[in-house]
Amino acid sequence: xxxxxxxxxxxxxxxxxxxxxYLAQATPKPVNYTYDPPAGVPRNSxxxxxxxxxxxxxxxxxxxxxxxxxxxxxxxHETAVxxxxxxxxxxxxxxxxxxxxxxxxxxxxxxxxxxxxVRNPVLAKRGEKGAREPAKVVxxxxxxxxxxxRVRDHLPEEADQLLSNRFxxxxxxRAIRGSIESSPLALCDARSLxxxxxxxxxxxxxxxxxxxxxxxxxxxxxxxxxxxxERNEAILLKCYDSKDDGRARFTAHxxxxxxxxxxNAAPRESIEVRALVFWAPEPA
Ligand code: OGA
Ligand code: FE
Numbered sequence: 126x127x128x129x130x131x132x133x134x135x136x137x138x139x140x141x142x143x144x145x146x147y148l149a150q151a152t153p154k155p156v157n158y159t160y161d162p163p164a165g166v167p168r169n170s171x172x173x174x175x176x177x178x179x180x181x182x183x184x185x186x187x188x189x190x191x192x193x194x195x196x197x198x199x200x201x202h203e204t205a206v207x208x209x210x211x212x213x214x215x216x217x218x219x220x221x222x223x224x225x226x227x228x229x230x231x232x233x234x235x236x237x238x239x240x241x242x243v244r245n246p247v248l249a250k251r252g253e254k255g256a257r258e259p260a261k262v263v264x265x266x267x268x269x270x271x272x273x274x275r276v277r278d279h280l281p282e283e284a285d286q287l288l289s290n291r292f293x294x295x296x297x298x299r300a301i302r303g304s305i306e307s308s309p310l311a312l313c314d315a316r317s318l319x320x321x322x323x324x325x326x327x328x329x330x331x332x333x334x335x336x337x338x339x340x341x342x343x344x345x346x347x348x349x350x351x352x353x354x355e356r357n358e359a360i361l362l363k364c365y366d367s368k369d370d371g372r373a374r375f376t377a378h379x380x381x382x383x384x385x386x387x388x389n390a391a392p393r394e395s396i397e398v399r400a401l402v403f404w405a406p407e408p409a
Contacts, residue, residue: 131385132179139182143381144175145311146262147342148324155326155339162329171326173262176342180311180381183349192231192295192363196315196376199351202226202299202359209243209301209396210254223297223359223398230361231295234405239279241398243301246308259308259380259393263340265364266399267294267375268325271336272365276401291404294365298397305354307390308380312362313340315373317347340377352385364399 131139148155148171155171162168183190183199190198206219224236248256267275272294277284298310322343328335340346351360366374380393 131182134179134181138185140179141384142177142179143384144177145348145379145381146173147176148172148262148339149174149341151324151341155324156329157326157337158329160331171324171339174342178346178348180348180350183312183351192361193366193372194316195312195349196373197312197349197360197362197378198230199354199358199360200226200230201357203357204299206301209394210248210256212241212255215241215396219396220398223400226359227295227297227361227400227402231293231402232404233293233402235403237279237401237403238398239275239401241396243394243396245392245394247392259310259395260378261380263313263377263379264326265338265340265375265377266296267365268336268338269365269374270325273367274335279401287403288367290406291366291368293363293367293402295400295402296360296362296364296397297400298360298362298395299358300354300356300394301396302356302394303391304356305393305395307383307386308393309350309352309354309383310360310395311348311350311379311381312360313377314347314349315363315376317343317345318377319343319345322346338375338377346377350381350383352383 133139158168192198204222208214220238227236243256244259245256246258248254249258273288276287322340324339326337326339328337363373364375
Protein backbone atom coordinates (compact mmCIF):
# COMPACT_ATOMS: atom_id res chain seq x y z
CA UNK A 126 0.00 0.00 0.00
CA UNK A 127 1.19 3.51 -0.80
CA UNK A 128 1.75 5.22 2.53
CA UNK A 129 3.97 8.14 1.58
CA UNK A 130 2.87 11.26 -0.29
CA UNK A 131 6.42 11.76 -1.57
CA UNK A 132 7.95 9.75 -4.39
CA UNK A 133 11.57 9.26 -5.24
CA UNK A 134 12.21 9.33 -8.98
CA UNK A 135 14.86 7.39 -10.85
CA UNK A 136 17.24 10.33 -10.39
CA UNK A 137 16.70 10.09 -6.60
CA UNK A 138 14.89 13.42 -6.37
CA UNK A 139 11.94 13.80 -4.01
CA UNK A 140 8.62 14.94 -5.48
CA UNK A 141 4.87 15.09 -4.97
CA UNK A 142 2.47 14.26 -7.82
CA UNK A 143 -0.37 16.77 -8.07
CA UNK A 144 -2.70 18.19 -10.68
CA UNK A 145 -2.18 21.70 -12.06
CA UNK A 146 -4.54 23.81 -14.17
CA TYR A 147 -3.25 24.53 -17.67
CA LEU A 148 -4.98 26.11 -20.67
CA ALA A 149 -6.65 23.47 -22.85
CA GLN A 150 -5.78 25.35 -26.05
CA ALA A 151 -4.09 28.50 -27.29
CA THR A 152 -6.90 29.95 -29.40
CA PRO A 153 -9.06 31.98 -29.36
CA LYS A 154 -6.98 34.38 -27.23
CA PRO A 155 -8.14 33.93 -23.61
CA VAL A 156 -9.57 37.03 -21.91
CA ASN A 157 -9.50 37.45 -18.11
CA TYR A 158 -11.40 40.24 -16.33
CA THR A 159 -10.17 41.75 -13.04
CA TYR A 160 -13.78 42.73 -12.23
CA ASP A 161 -17.28 41.40 -13.01
CA PRO A 162 -17.70 41.90 -16.77
CA PRO A 163 -20.96 42.94 -18.46
CA ALA A 164 -23.79 40.36 -18.48
CA GLY A 165 -23.13 37.48 -20.84
CA VAL A 166 -19.33 37.93 -20.86
CA PRO A 167 -17.42 35.21 -18.97
CA ARG A 168 -14.94 36.41 -16.35
CA ASN A 169 -12.31 33.99 -17.69
CA SER A 170 -12.84 32.81 -21.26
CA UNK A 171 -9.93 30.34 -21.50
CA UNK A 172 -10.80 26.68 -20.95
CA UNK A 173 -8.54 24.95 -18.41
CA UNK A 174 -7.61 21.30 -18.00
CA UNK A 175 -6.04 19.48 -15.06
CA UNK A 176 -2.72 17.79 -15.75
CA UNK A 177 -0.80 15.57 -13.37
CA UNK A 178 2.77 16.69 -12.82
CA UNK A 179 5.58 15.79 -10.43
CA UNK A 180 6.71 18.77 -8.35
CA UNK A 181 10.27 18.31 -7.14
CA UNK A 182 11.72 19.49 -3.85
CA UNK A 183 13.67 22.61 -4.81
CA UNK A 184 15.53 22.52 -1.49
CA UNK A 185 17.55 19.62 -2.87
CA UNK A 186 19.25 21.93 -5.38
CA UNK A 187 19.17 25.24 -3.54
CA UNK A 188 22.69 26.39 -4.35
CA UNK A 189 22.46 25.33 -7.98
CA UNK A 190 19.43 27.47 -8.84
CA UNK A 191 19.83 30.86 -10.51
CA UNK A 192 17.49 33.55 -11.79
CA UNK A 193 19.20 33.54 -15.18
CA UNK A 194 19.21 29.75 -15.63
CA UNK A 195 16.06 28.47 -13.92
CA UNK A 196 14.16 31.76 -13.54
CA UNK A 197 13.82 31.53 -9.73
CA UNK A 198 15.84 31.24 -6.51
CA UNK A 199 15.15 30.85 -2.79
CA UNK A 200 17.14 32.97 -0.37
CA UNK A 201 17.18 33.72 3.36
CA HIS A 202 15.85 37.19 4.07
CA GLU A 203 14.94 38.70 7.43
CA THR A 204 12.26 41.37 7.57
CA ALA A 205 11.35 43.96 10.22
CA VAL A 206 7.69 44.12 9.12
CA UNK A 207 5.24 43.29 11.90
CA UNK A 208 1.92 43.42 10.00
CA UNK A 209 2.00 42.55 6.29
CA UNK A 210 -1.73 43.27 6.09
CA UNK A 211 -0.99 46.96 6.70
CA UNK A 212 -0.23 48.45 3.26
CA UNK A 213 1.41 51.55 4.76
CA UNK A 214 3.86 49.49 6.80
CA UNK A 215 4.56 47.26 3.80
CA UNK A 216 5.38 50.29 1.64
CA UNK A 217 7.46 52.03 4.30
CA UNK A 218 9.36 49.03 5.68
CA UNK A 219 9.14 46.10 3.29
CA UNK A 220 9.58 47.80 -0.10
CA UNK A 221 13.03 49.22 0.86
CA UNK A 222 14.08 45.84 2.30
CA UNK A 223 13.12 44.09 -0.93
CA UNK A 224 14.77 46.77 -3.05
CA UNK A 225 18.08 46.09 -1.29
CA UNK A 226 17.60 42.31 -1.60
CA UNK A 227 16.91 42.45 -5.34
CA UNK A 228 19.90 44.75 -5.94
CA UNK A 229 22.17 42.43 -3.99
CA UNK A 230 21.06 39.29 -5.81
CA UNK A 231 20.92 40.74 -9.35
CA UNK A 232 23.63 43.40 -9.31
CA UNK A 233 21.05 45.86 -10.67
CA UNK A 234 21.54 49.60 -10.29
CA UNK A 235 17.94 50.56 -9.63
CA UNK A 236 14.84 48.74 -8.39
CA UNK A 237 11.32 50.18 -8.35
CA UNK A 238 8.61 48.29 -6.49
CA UNK A 239 5.20 49.18 -7.84
CA UNK A 240 2.69 46.69 -6.42
CA UNK A 241 2.08 43.99 -3.83
CA UNK A 242 -0.57 41.38 -3.12
CA VAL A 243 -1.30 39.57 0.15
CA ARG A 244 -2.92 36.15 -0.17
CA ASN A 245 -5.01 34.42 2.47
CA PRO A 246 -7.96 32.27 1.34
CA VAL A 247 -9.91 32.78 4.58
CA LEU A 248 -9.69 36.59 4.49
CA ALA A 249 -10.25 36.58 0.71
CA LYS A 250 -13.58 34.74 1.10
CA ARG A 251 -14.68 37.32 3.67
CA GLY A 252 -13.48 40.19 1.48
CA GLU A 253 -11.15 41.46 4.22
CA LYS A 254 -7.83 43.31 4.20
CA GLY A 255 -7.55 43.25 0.41
CA ALA A 256 -6.41 39.62 0.59
CA ARG A 257 -6.70 37.34 -2.44
CA GLU A 258 -6.85 33.60 -2.88
CA PRO A 259 -3.78 31.68 -4.03
CA ALA A 260 -3.54 31.68 -7.87
CA LYS A 261 -5.12 28.55 -9.31
CA VAL A 262 -3.76 28.41 -12.87
CA VAL A 263 -0.33 28.17 -14.47
CA UNK A 264 0.73 31.67 -15.60
CA UNK A 265 3.45 34.31 -15.95
CA UNK A 266 2.60 37.87 -14.90
CA UNK A 267 3.72 39.72 -18.08
CA UNK A 268 4.51 39.16 -21.75
CA UNK A 269 7.16 40.53 -24.10
CA UNK A 270 4.58 43.18 -25.01
CA UNK A 271 3.19 44.12 -21.58
CA UNK A 272 6.49 44.15 -19.67
CA UNK A 273 8.01 47.20 -21.41
CA UNK A 274 4.59 48.86 -21.21
CA ARG A 275 4.77 48.64 -17.42
CA VAL A 276 7.95 50.71 -17.47
CA ARG A 277 6.18 53.34 -19.61
CA ASP A 278 3.20 53.33 -17.20
CA HIS A 279 5.28 53.83 -14.06
CA LEU A 280 8.22 55.91 -15.35
CA PRO A 281 6.91 57.74 -18.44
CA GLU A 282 9.58 60.46 -18.44
CA GLU A 283 12.50 58.07 -18.22
CA ALA A 284 11.09 55.11 -20.14
CA ASP A 285 12.97 55.61 -23.44
CA GLN A 286 16.28 55.89 -21.65
CA LEU A 287 15.55 52.96 -19.29
CA LEU A 288 14.29 50.69 -22.05
CA SER A 289 17.53 51.14 -23.98
CA ASN A 290 19.37 49.14 -21.28
CA ARG A 291 18.69 45.76 -19.72
CA PHE A 292 15.64 45.59 -17.48
CA UNK A 293 13.62 42.85 -15.81
CA UNK A 294 10.48 42.28 -13.80
CA UNK A 295 10.98 40.18 -10.70
CA UNK A 296 8.47 39.10 -8.05
CA UNK A 297 9.55 38.51 -4.47
CA UNK A 298 7.32 36.02 -2.62
CA ARG A 299 7.32 35.02 1.06
CA ALA A 300 5.29 33.60 3.93
CA ILE A 301 3.96 36.41 6.12
CA ARG A 302 3.08 34.59 9.32
CA GLY A 303 4.03 31.00 10.15
CA SER A 304 5.49 28.50 7.74
CA ILE A 305 3.57 27.64 4.56
CA GLU A 306 1.58 24.47 5.36
CA SER A 307 -0.89 24.52 2.47
CA SER A 308 -1.26 25.73 -1.14
CA PRO A 309 2.45 26.38 -1.72
CA LEU A 310 3.83 28.05 -4.85
CA ALA A 311 5.08 25.85 -7.70
CA LEU A 312 7.69 27.18 -10.12
CA CYS A 313 8.53 25.81 -13.54
CA ASP A 314 12.18 25.67 -14.63
CA ALA A 315 12.42 28.21 -17.48
CA ARG A 316 14.57 25.82 -19.52
CA SER A 317 11.74 23.28 -19.66
CA LEU A 318 9.21 25.65 -21.30
CA UNK A 319 8.80 25.45 -25.10
CA UNK A 320 7.72 28.36 -27.34
CA UNK A 321 4.55 26.50 -28.39
CA UNK A 322 3.38 26.23 -24.74
CA UNK A 323 3.19 30.00 -24.25
CA UNK A 324 -0.24 31.67 -24.70
CA UNK A 325 -0.69 35.46 -24.47
CA UNK A 326 -3.91 36.31 -22.57
CA UNK A 327 -5.70 39.66 -22.21
CA UNK A 328 -6.08 40.93 -18.65
CA UNK A 329 -8.86 43.50 -18.64
CA UNK A 330 -8.84 46.26 -16.00
CA UNK A 331 -11.48 48.98 -15.93
CA UNK A 332 -9.12 51.50 -17.52
CA UNK A 333 -6.65 49.41 -19.55
CA UNK A 334 -5.89 45.97 -20.94
CA UNK A 335 -2.78 44.17 -19.69
CA UNK A 336 -1.32 40.96 -21.03
CA UNK A 337 -0.10 37.82 -19.22
CA UNK A 338 1.05 34.40 -20.39
CA UNK A 339 -1.00 31.27 -19.85
CA UNK A 340 0.49 27.90 -20.75
CA UNK A 341 -0.62 24.71 -22.42
CA UNK A 342 0.72 21.46 -20.98
CA UNK A 343 3.95 19.91 -22.16
CA UNK A 344 5.54 16.85 -20.52
CA UNK A 345 8.91 18.65 -20.77
CA UNK A 346 7.85 21.02 -17.93
CA UNK A 347 9.93 20.50 -14.81
CA UNK A 348 8.28 21.81 -11.63
CA UNK A 349 9.73 22.69 -8.22
CA UNK A 350 8.54 23.97 -4.86
CA UNK A 351 10.12 24.77 -1.53
CA UNK A 352 8.32 22.74 1.16
CA UNK A 353 7.38 24.57 4.40
CA UNK A 354 8.70 27.98 3.52
CA GLU A 355 9.41 30.05 6.62
CA ARG A 356 8.92 33.76 7.24
CA ASN A 357 12.64 34.43 6.85
CA GLU A 358 12.83 32.97 3.34
CA ALA A 359 11.99 34.64 0.03
CA ILE A 360 11.58 33.39 -3.53
CA LEU A 361 12.70 35.68 -6.34
CA LEU A 362 10.98 34.77 -9.59
CA LYS A 363 11.65 36.34 -12.95
CA CYS A 364 8.61 37.33 -15.00
CA TYR A 365 10.48 39.21 -17.74
CA ASP A 366 14.03 39.96 -18.87
CA SER A 367 14.80 42.20 -21.84
CA LYS A 368 18.08 40.42 -22.46
CA ASP A 369 17.72 37.84 -25.23
CA ASP A 370 20.91 35.80 -25.08
CA GLY A 371 19.70 32.37 -24.03
CA ARG A 372 19.14 33.18 -20.36
CA ALA A 373 15.75 32.65 -18.62
CA ARG A 374 13.47 35.49 -19.76
CA PHE A 375 10.35 34.41 -17.84
CA THR A 376 8.97 31.30 -16.18
CA ALA A 377 5.58 29.88 -15.08
CA HIS A 378 4.06 29.52 -11.62
CA UNK A 379 0.87 28.60 -9.77
CA UNK A 380 -0.28 27.43 -6.35
CA UNK A 381 -1.22 23.78 -5.84
CA UNK A 382 -2.79 21.54 -3.23
CA UNK A 383 0.10 19.77 -1.50
CA UNK A 384 -0.76 16.14 -0.62
CA UNK A 385 1.90 16.23 2.12
CA UNK A 386 0.11 19.09 3.98
CA UNK A 387 -0.80 18.19 7.58
CA UNK A 388 -4.51 17.41 8.23
CA ASN A 389 -5.22 20.72 10.00
CA ALA A 390 -2.90 22.79 7.85
CA ALA A 391 -2.99 26.53 8.42
CA PRO A 392 -4.33 28.56 5.49
CA ARG A 393 -1.70 29.97 3.16
CA GLU A 394 -0.62 33.50 4.09
CA SER A 395 1.83 35.11 1.66
CA ILE A 396 2.90 38.38 0.09
CA GLU A 397 4.38 39.01 -3.33
CA VAL A 398 5.86 42.30 -4.45
CA ARG A 399 6.43 43.27 -8.07
CA ALA A 400 9.65 45.04 -8.98
CA LEU A 401 11.02 46.75 -12.08
CA VAL A 402 14.77 46.08 -12.16
CA PHE A 403 17.23 48.19 -14.14
CA TRP A 404 20.92 47.54 -14.81
CA ALA A 405 23.58 50.12 -15.57
CA PRO A 406 24.53 50.40 -19.26
CA GLU A 407 27.11 47.81 -20.26
CA PRO A 408 30.52 49.25 -21.06
CA ALA A 409 30.89 49.74 -24.84
C1 OGA B 1 2.78 35.62 -8.06
C2 OGA B 1 1.65 34.66 -8.03
C3 OGA B 1 0.34 33.09 -6.79
C4 OGA B 1 0.15 32.60 -5.40
O1 OGA B 1 3.49 35.74 -7.04
O2 OGA B 1 2.97 36.25 -9.12
O3 OGA B 1 1.02 34.46 -9.04
O4 OGA B 1 -0.72 31.76 -5.20
N1 OGA B 1 1.38 34.05 -6.86
O5 OGA B 1 0.89 33.04 -4.50
FE1 FE C 1 1.86 35.43 -10.76
